Amino acid sequence: MNAVVYKGEYEVAVEEVEEPEIEHPNDVIVDITTSCICGSDLHMYEGRTAAESGIVFGHENMGIVSETGDAVSTLEEGDRVVMPFNVSCGFCQNCEEGYTGFCTNVNPGFAGGAYGYVAMGPYPGGQAEQLRVPYADHNALKLPEGREHEDAFSLLADxxxxxxxxxxxxxxxxxxxxxxxxxxxxxxxxxxxxxxxxxxxxxxxxxxxxxxxxxxxxxxxxxxxxxxxxxxxxxxxxxxxxxxxxxxxxxxxxxxxxxxxxxxxxxxxxxxxxxxxxxxxxxxxxxxxxxxxxxxxxxxxxxxxxxxxxxxxxxxxxxxxxxxxxxxxxxxGQCNVKSYNRYLRDMIIEGRADPSWVVSHRVDLEDAPEMYERFDNREEGVTKVLLEP
Ligand SMILES: [Zn+2]
Ligand SMILES: [Zn+2]
Incomplete structure:
Protein backbone atom coordinates (compact mmCIF):
# COMPACT_ATOMS: atom_id res chain seq x y z
CA MET A 1 0.00 0.00 0.00
CA ASN A 2 1.04 3.64 -0.34
CA ALA A 3 2.12 5.68 2.66
CA VAL A 4 3.83 8.99 3.49
CA VAL A 5 7.39 8.08 4.50
CA TYR A 6 9.88 10.42 6.17
CA LYS A 7 13.12 10.49 4.16
CA GLY A 8 15.14 13.10 6.05
CA GLU A 9 15.14 16.83 6.77
CA TYR A 10 12.47 18.59 4.68
CA GLU A 11 11.70 15.47 2.68
CA VAL A 12 8.79 13.06 2.65
CA ALA A 13 7.79 10.68 -0.14
CA VAL A 14 4.76 8.59 -0.97
CA GLU A 15 6.11 5.06 -1.15
CA GLU A 16 4.97 1.47 -1.21
CA VAL A 17 5.12 -0.07 2.28
CA GLU A 18 3.87 -3.34 3.73
CA GLU A 19 0.20 -3.57 4.59
CA PRO A 20 -0.55 -3.83 8.31
CA GLU A 21 -1.81 -7.11 9.71
CA ILE A 22 -3.64 -8.15 12.85
CA GLU A 23 -0.80 -8.77 15.34
CA HIS A 24 -2.87 -9.26 18.47
CA PRO A 25 -6.47 -10.43 18.99
CA ASN A 26 -7.38 -6.93 20.22
CA ASP A 27 -6.29 -5.23 16.97
CA VAL A 28 -8.39 -3.97 14.13
CA ILE A 29 -7.30 -2.84 10.68
CA VAL A 30 -8.83 0.41 9.45
CA ASP A 31 -9.08 1.50 5.82
CA ILE A 32 -8.16 5.17 6.11
CA THR A 33 -10.63 7.68 4.69
CA THR A 34 -8.95 10.80 6.11
CA SER A 35 -5.57 11.41 7.75
CA CYS A 36 -4.47 14.93 8.64
CA ILE A 37 -1.09 16.65 8.48
CA CYS A 38 -0.33 18.15 11.89
CA GLY A 39 1.91 20.96 13.08
CA SER A 40 3.66 18.45 15.29
CA ASP A 41 4.61 16.46 12.16
CA LEU A 42 6.61 19.53 11.15
CA HIS A 43 8.96 19.17 14.13
CA MET A 44 10.01 15.84 12.62
CA TYR A 45 9.87 17.13 9.03
CA GLU A 46 12.27 19.95 9.91
CA GLY A 47 14.72 17.52 11.48
CA ARG A 48 14.12 18.94 14.95
CA THR A 49 13.59 15.56 16.60
CA ALA A 50 15.41 12.26 16.72
CA ALA A 51 13.13 10.90 13.95
CA GLU A 52 14.96 8.62 11.54
CA SER A 53 14.10 8.10 7.91
CA GLY A 54 11.56 5.38 7.24
CA ILE A 55 8.88 6.46 9.73
CA VAL A 56 5.37 6.46 8.25
CA PHE A 57 3.78 9.73 9.40
CA GLY A 58 0.18 10.27 10.46
CA HIS A 59 -1.32 10.35 13.96
CA GLU A 60 -4.69 11.94 13.09
CA ASN A 61 -6.60 9.08 11.54
CA MET A 62 -10.12 8.03 10.70
CA GLY A 63 -11.62 5.40 8.46
CA ILE A 64 -13.63 2.21 8.16
CA VAL A 65 -12.89 -0.99 10.07
CA SER A 66 -11.94 -3.64 7.51
CA GLU A 67 -10.73 -6.48 9.73
CA THR A 68 -11.13 -7.32 13.42
CA GLY A 69 -9.06 -9.49 15.76
CA ASP A 70 -10.77 -12.41 17.53
CA ALA A 71 -10.96 -10.63 20.90
CA VAL A 72 -12.46 -7.38 19.62
CA SER A 73 -15.98 -7.14 21.01
CA THR A 74 -17.49 -3.74 20.22
CA LEU A 75 -16.36 -3.13 16.64
CA GLU A 76 -17.16 -4.85 13.41
CA GLU A 77 -16.25 -4.64 9.78
CA GLY A 78 -17.76 -1.55 8.20
CA ASP A 79 -17.78 0.58 11.37
CA ARG A 80 -16.72 4.18 10.80
CA VAL A 81 -14.19 5.19 13.46
CA VAL A 82 -11.77 7.95 14.48
CA MET A 83 -8.71 7.17 16.58
CA PRO A 84 -7.16 9.41 19.24
CA PHE A 85 -3.57 10.19 18.27
CA ASN A 86 -2.65 8.63 21.63
CA VAL A 87 -2.24 4.88 21.59
CA SER A 88 -3.22 3.63 25.04
CA CYS A 89 -4.12 0.39 26.80
CA GLY A 90 -7.05 1.43 28.99
CA PHE A 91 -5.96 -0.50 32.08
CA CYS A 92 -2.67 0.96 33.39
CA GLN A 93 -2.78 3.38 36.32
CA ASN A 94 -2.61 6.48 34.13
CA CYS A 95 -5.26 5.20 31.70
CA GLU A 96 -7.55 4.28 34.59
CA GLU A 97 -7.30 7.83 35.86
CA GLY A 98 -8.04 9.29 32.44
CA TYR A 99 -4.46 10.15 31.45
CA THR A 100 -4.46 8.12 28.25
CA GLY A 101 -1.76 10.40 26.83
CA PHE A 102 0.59 8.92 29.41
CA CYS A 103 -0.15 5.21 29.10
CA THR A 104 2.68 3.17 30.58
CA ASN A 105 1.97 -0.07 28.71
CA VAL A 106 2.08 0.78 25.01
CA ASN A 107 5.59 2.20 24.78
CA PRO A 108 7.95 0.48 27.23
CA GLY A 109 10.18 2.86 29.17
CA PHE A 110 8.04 5.85 28.28
CA ALA A 111 4.67 7.28 29.29
CA GLY A 112 2.58 7.72 26.16
CA GLY A 113 2.30 6.26 22.69
CA ALA A 114 1.16 7.57 19.32
CA TYR A 115 0.90 6.54 15.69
CA GLY A 116 3.61 7.68 13.30
CA TYR A 117 5.67 9.67 15.76
CA VAL A 118 9.29 9.51 16.88
CA ALA A 119 9.83 7.86 20.27
CA MET A 120 6.11 7.15 20.65
CA GLY A 121 6.25 3.41 20.12
CA PRO A 122 6.11 0.87 17.29
CA TYR A 123 2.94 2.21 15.65
CA PRO A 124 3.22 3.22 11.99
CA GLY A 125 1.17 6.27 11.04
CA GLY A 126 -2.04 6.51 9.11
CA GLN A 127 -1.00 8.78 6.24
CA ALA A 128 -1.42 5.57 4.32
CA GLU A 129 -4.13 3.36 2.93
CA GLN A 130 -4.47 1.28 6.09
CA LEU A 131 -3.71 1.44 9.80
CA ARG A 132 -3.41 -1.15 12.55
CA VAL A 133 -5.20 -0.03 15.73
CA PRO A 134 -4.13 -1.83 18.93
CA TYR A 135 -6.50 -2.21 21.92
CA ALA A 136 -9.12 -1.33 19.36
CA ASP A 137 -12.22 -1.48 21.57
CA HIS A 138 -10.55 1.22 23.66
CA ASN A 139 -8.79 3.24 20.95
CA ALA A 140 -11.44 3.54 18.24
CA LEU A 141 -14.37 5.91 18.68
CA LYS A 142 -17.41 4.99 16.62
CA LEU A 143 -18.99 7.57 14.34
CA PRO A 144 -22.31 7.70 12.50
CA GLU A 145 -22.04 5.87 9.20
CA GLY A 146 -21.75 7.68 5.89
CA ARG A 147 -19.57 10.62 4.90
CA GLU A 148 -21.29 13.38 6.89
CA HIS A 149 -19.01 15.63 9.00
CA GLU A 150 -15.92 13.86 7.61
CA ASP A 151 -13.73 16.97 8.04
CA ALA A 152 -15.02 17.82 11.51
CA PHE A 153 -14.78 14.24 12.79
CA SER A 154 -11.19 13.89 11.53
CA LEU A 155 -10.25 16.77 13.83
CA LEU A 156 -11.36 14.64 16.82
CA ALA A 157 -8.12 12.66 16.48
CA ASP A 158 -6.04 15.53 17.81
CA GLY A 333 1.31 17.99 28.58
CA GLN A 334 -0.16 16.36 25.56
CA CYS A 335 -3.90 15.90 25.37
CA ASN A 336 -5.64 12.83 26.74
CA VAL A 337 -7.90 12.68 23.71
CA LYS A 338 -10.24 10.09 25.19
CA SER A 339 -11.25 12.53 27.93
CA TYR A 340 -12.97 14.69 25.33
CA ASN A 341 -13.49 13.02 21.95
CA ARG A 342 -16.83 11.33 22.71
CA TYR A 343 -18.36 14.58 23.95
CA LEU A 344 -16.94 16.73 21.18
CA ARG A 345 -18.22 14.16 18.65
CA ASP A 346 -21.70 14.52 20.12
CA MET A 347 -21.48 18.31 19.97
CA ILE A 348 -20.69 17.97 16.26
CA ILE A 349 -23.55 15.51 15.67
CA GLU A 350 -26.02 17.78 17.48
CA GLY A 351 -24.83 20.89 15.65
CA ARG A 352 -23.43 22.57 18.77
CA ALA A 353 -19.93 22.66 17.35
CA ASP A 354 -18.42 22.46 13.89
CA PRO A 355 -14.65 22.91 13.82
CA SER A 356 -14.37 22.13 10.10
CA TRP A 357 -13.81 25.81 9.27
CA VAL A 358 -10.16 25.28 10.18
CA VAL A 359 -9.69 22.84 7.27
CA SER A 360 -8.16 24.56 4.26
CA HIS A 361 -7.24 21.62 2.02
CA ARG A 362 -8.40 18.08 1.31
CA VAL A 363 -6.03 16.43 -1.16
CA ASP A 364 -4.91 13.04 -2.43
CA LEU A 365 -2.29 11.19 -0.42
CA GLU A 366 0.02 11.57 -3.44
CA ASP A 367 0.05 15.34 -2.89
CA ALA A 368 1.49 14.98 0.62
CA PRO A 369 5.08 16.02 -0.25
CA GLU A 370 3.91 19.30 -1.80
CA MET A 371 1.49 20.02 1.04
CA TYR A 372 4.13 19.34 3.69
CA GLU A 373 6.32 21.93 2.04
CA ARG A 374 3.55 24.52 1.77
CA PHE A 375 2.32 23.93 5.33
CA ASP A 376 5.90 24.13 6.62
CA ASN A 377 6.30 27.48 4.87
CA ARG A 378 3.23 28.73 6.78
CA GLU A 379 1.94 29.68 3.36
CA GLU A 380 -1.05 32.03 3.58
CA GLY A 381 -4.27 30.03 3.48
CA VAL A 382 -2.68 26.66 4.24
CA THR A 383 -4.12 26.04 7.69
CA LYS A 384 -5.12 22.41 8.02
CA VAL A 385 -4.46 19.82 5.36
CA LEU A 386 -6.37 16.54 5.15
CA LEU A 387 -5.04 13.63 3.12
CA GLU A 388 -7.28 11.14 1.40
CA PRO A 389 -5.76 7.84 0.24
ZN1 LIG B 1 -1.56 16.21 15.57
ZN1 LIG C 1 -2.50 2.53 29.67
Missing part, protein backbone atom coordinates in the same frame (compact mmCIF):
# COMPACT_ATOMS: atom_id res chain seq x y z
CA UNK A 159 -6.51 19.24 17.28
CA UNK A 160 -10.08 19.81 18.48
CA UNK A 161 -9.51 17.85 21.73
CA UNK A 162 -5.99 19.31 22.06
CA UNK A 163 -7.28 22.87 21.71
CA UNK A 164 -10.04 22.07 24.20
CA UNK A 165 -7.41 20.53 26.51
CA UNK A 166 -5.43 23.80 26.42
CA UNK A 167 -8.40 25.65 27.90
CA UNK A 168 -8.94 22.89 30.48
CA UNK A 169 -5.25 22.98 31.49
CA UNK A 170 -5.81 26.70 32.10
CA UNK A 171 -9.01 25.86 33.99
CA UNK A 172 -11.01 28.39 31.98
CA UNK A 173 -14.36 29.29 33.52
CA UNK A 174 -17.38 30.91 31.83
CA UNK A 175 -17.03 34.68 31.78
CA UNK A 176 -13.25 34.72 32.04
CA UNK A 177 -10.90 36.35 29.56
CA UNK A 178 -8.18 34.32 27.86
CA UNK A 179 -5.14 34.90 25.65
CA UNK A 180 -4.18 32.19 23.16
CA UNK A 181 -0.67 32.40 21.72
CA UNK A 182 -0.44 30.79 18.29
CA UNK A 183 -3.16 30.68 15.63
CA UNK A 184 -2.07 27.44 14.06
CA UNK A 185 -4.71 24.72 14.03
CA UNK A 186 -4.36 23.94 17.76
CA UNK A 187 -4.44 27.61 18.79
CA UNK A 188 -7.50 28.18 16.62
CA UNK A 189 -9.19 25.17 18.22
CA UNK A 190 -8.26 26.49 21.68
CA UNK A 191 -9.84 29.84 20.85
CA UNK A 192 -12.91 28.08 19.43
CA UNK A 193 -13.14 25.93 22.57
CA UNK A 194 -12.90 29.06 24.72
CA UNK A 195 -15.83 30.50 22.79
CA UNK A 196 -17.85 27.29 23.23
CA UNK A 197 -17.06 27.35 26.96
CA UNK A 198 -18.33 30.89 27.40
CA UNK A 199 -15.16 32.99 27.68
CA UNK A 200 -15.98 36.70 27.87
CA UNK A 201 -13.02 37.87 25.79
CA UNK A 202 -10.60 35.89 23.65
CA UNK A 203 -7.27 37.25 22.38
CA UNK A 204 -5.38 35.34 19.70
CA UNK A 205 -1.73 36.14 18.94
CA UNK A 206 0.02 35.29 15.66
CA UNK A 207 1.64 36.99 12.67
CA UNK A 208 -0.07 35.25 9.74
CA UNK A 209 -3.02 37.43 8.61
CA UNK A 210 -5.17 34.59 7.22
CA UNK A 211 -4.91 32.70 10.51
CA UNK A 212 -5.83 35.75 12.56
CA UNK A 213 -8.80 36.29 10.27
CA UNK A 214 -10.03 32.75 10.96
CA UNK A 215 -9.83 33.48 14.70
CA UNK A 216 -11.81 36.67 14.29
CA UNK A 217 -14.45 35.13 12.03
CA UNK A 218 -15.00 31.84 13.87
CA UNK A 219 -14.02 32.46 17.50
CA UNK A 220 -15.11 36.08 17.99
CA UNK A 221 -11.50 36.71 18.97
CA UNK A 222 -9.60 39.97 19.27
CA UNK A 223 -6.62 39.43 17.00
CA UNK A 224 -3.11 40.49 17.98
CA UNK A 225 -0.44 40.66 15.24
CA UNK A 226 2.89 40.43 17.03
CA UNK A 227 4.65 42.06 14.08
CA UNK A 228 2.94 45.26 15.19
CA UNK A 229 4.64 45.28 18.58
CA UNK A 230 4.86 43.51 21.92
CA UNK A 231 1.78 41.26 22.03
CA UNK A 232 1.54 41.58 25.82
CA UNK A 233 1.34 45.37 25.68
CA UNK A 234 -1.18 45.14 22.83
CA UNK A 235 -3.45 42.81 24.82
CA UNK A 236 -3.19 44.87 28.01
CA UNK A 237 -4.02 48.04 26.12
CA UNK A 238 -7.05 46.51 24.42
CA UNK A 239 -8.33 44.59 27.44
CA UNK A 240 -7.50 47.27 29.98
CA UNK A 241 -5.12 45.07 31.96
CA UNK A 242 -4.08 41.46 32.35
CA UNK A 243 -6.30 38.56 31.29
CA UNK A 244 -7.53 35.73 33.51
CA UNK A 245 -6.12 32.77 31.64
CA UNK A 246 -3.59 31.92 28.92
CA UNK A 247 -2.84 29.11 26.48
CA UNK A 248 0.48 28.34 24.78
CA UNK A 249 -0.35 26.76 21.42
CA UNK A 250 3.10 27.41 19.98
CA UNK A 251 5.66 25.33 21.85
CA UNK A 252 9.43 25.40 21.68
CA UNK A 253 9.88 26.50 18.07
CA UNK A 254 8.55 29.95 18.89
CA UNK A 255 9.38 33.06 16.91
CA UNK A 256 10.55 35.99 19.02
CA UNK A 257 8.36 39.05 18.30
CA UNK A 258 11.48 41.20 18.76
CA UNK A 259 13.10 39.55 15.74
CA UNK A 260 10.33 39.70 13.16
CA UNK A 261 10.70 41.41 9.84
CA UNK A 262 7.67 43.67 9.58
CA UNK A 263 7.84 43.97 5.81
CA UNK A 264 8.08 40.35 4.80
CA UNK A 265 5.29 38.27 3.31
CA UNK A 266 7.05 35.05 4.17
CA UNK A 267 6.14 33.35 7.41
CA UNK A 268 8.36 30.35 6.83
CA UNK A 269 9.90 29.07 9.99
CA UNK A 270 13.30 30.71 10.63
CA UNK A 271 15.52 29.23 13.38
CA UNK A 272 17.42 32.53 13.65
CA UNK A 273 14.28 34.16 15.06
CA UNK A 274 13.65 31.40 17.55
CA UNK A 275 13.31 31.91 21.28
CA UNK A 276 11.93 28.74 22.90
CA UNK A 277 10.88 30.48 26.15
CA UNK A 278 9.26 33.57 24.66
CA UNK A 279 5.66 32.34 24.65
CA UNK A 280 5.69 31.06 28.24
CA UNK A 281 7.32 34.29 29.40
CA UNK A 282 4.75 36.38 27.54
CA UNK A 283 1.97 34.34 29.14
CA UNK A 284 3.44 34.94 32.59
CA UNK A 285 3.42 38.66 31.81
CA UNK A 286 -0.08 38.87 30.33
CA UNK A 287 -2.01 36.63 32.77
CA UNK A 288 -3.16 38.22 36.02
CA UNK A 289 -1.74 37.28 39.43
CA UNK A 290 -3.13 33.84 40.49
CA UNK A 291 -4.25 33.19 36.91
CA UNK A 292 -3.55 29.89 35.20
CA UNK A 293 -1.55 28.95 32.10
CA UNK A 294 -2.35 25.94 29.93
CA UNK A 295 0.57 24.65 27.88
CA UNK A 296 -0.42 22.06 25.27
CA UNK A 297 2.26 23.45 22.90
CA UNK A 298 5.07 20.95 22.41
CA UNK A 299 8.37 21.08 24.32
CA UNK A 300 11.06 18.41 24.03
CA UNK A 301 13.74 17.13 26.41
CA UNK A 302 16.28 17.03 23.56
CA UNK A 303 16.42 19.32 20.54
CA UNK A 304 19.13 18.57 17.97
CA UNK A 305 18.57 21.92 16.21
CA UNK A 306 18.25 24.17 19.25
CA UNK A 307 19.52 27.77 19.10
CA UNK A 308 21.76 27.25 22.15
CA UNK A 309 23.20 24.52 24.36
CA UNK A 310 20.70 24.99 27.15
CA UNK A 311 17.72 24.67 24.81
CA UNK A 312 19.32 21.58 23.24
CA UNK A 313 18.77 19.89 26.61
CA UNK A 314 15.19 21.12 26.81
CA UNK A 315 16.11 23.80 29.36
CA UNK A 316 14.40 27.13 28.95
CA UNK A 317 15.05 30.58 30.41
CA UNK A 318 11.65 30.90 32.05
CA UNK A 319 10.84 33.90 34.28
CA UNK A 320 10.05 31.63 37.20
CA UNK A 321 10.53 34.43 39.71
CA UNK A 322 7.77 36.46 38.12
CA UNK A 323 5.54 33.37 37.87
CA UNK A 324 6.04 32.77 41.60
CA UNK A 325 5.55 36.41 42.50
CA UNK A 326 2.24 36.40 40.62
CA UNK A 327 1.18 33.14 42.25
CA UNK A 328 0.29 31.66 38.89
CA UNK A 329 -0.25 27.99 38.16
CA UNK A 330 0.73 26.25 34.98
CA UNK A 331 -0.25 22.89 33.57
CA UNK A 332 1.39 21.07 30.69
Missing amino acids: IFPTGWHGTRLANLKPGESIAVFGAGPVGLMAAYSAKLQGASEIYVVDQVPSRLELAEDNCDAHTIDFREGDPVEQIKAEHGGEVDKGVDAVGYQATDPDDVDEDTDSFAYDPAKENPAVVINNLIRVVRPTGELGIPGLYVPEDPGAPDEMAAQGRLGIDFGLLFEKGQALAT
